Amino acid sequence: MTSRGKDIYARMNNNEYAALSVMVGNDFFNSKMISVRGKIRNIGNARIMELFEANPYMYKIYPTENGQEVIAVFQIYEGDDEYIDFSTTPPPRDSFSFGGKEVSKHGYYITEECTSCALVHQTVQ
Template sequence: MDHSKMKTEDYLNYLKNEIHSTVFATVDENGNPVTRVIDIMLVKETKLYFLTAISKPFYKQLKMNPVVSITGIEGETSMESFSITLQGRVNEIGSTYLDEIFEKNPYMAKIYPSVEDRNVLRVFEIYKGVMSIFDLSKKPIYQNVKSFG
């Protein structure tokens, strides 16, 4: 990866296509941190898209406090690792892009096989924030912070 040629969109696409499963942090109704693994489903320009079911605590936390911190990492060992962390604002966009998400992530049809099953899903976008890039596989170590959105 040549960081000198990477744009914000490139990092977001890398997060979606290469890392895919990320750790999302929110806060609960008592202000306590809560984490879970969420897949990045789609990237459009400088926005990331993910989804959740309206019945989950995650959905309620996003609605109560629409900010997240997410981290994705890859690499066999610490000194081969590359990570991206985003802190950003989220917005629910309903079922917009849901068909495209299922098309680009075919495994989702195994989790939610019917239209009725999918009716509980809501798409969210991360539309504005800060991205931290940390690449221990490069010498010297590459570290950078970029705004997006």
């Protein structure tokens, strides 16, 4: 979600696709990462209360109903990407998709002999 007056609102509203990556953890080797890319659509104020309930801090930024009316919610409704857990060695990596998109395999190919990563790909629903 974003305010309609921000530059990112115009960019998202004028594009069919978006990508985002999130990493959590105290440092890289104790972190987990998820990346998502896919088709987006502006769903207006739909689900705004659900988002505020999940993140009560938003009430401090937009405390009134009038203030909340400037918000637009964007939905990534079809996409794919991957999840990586860097806290273990080798880091497990899972590909996923949603909204009817097929899973794309991610990772690195070096040679047939290189098996140090032993990546396993699966669909997450």
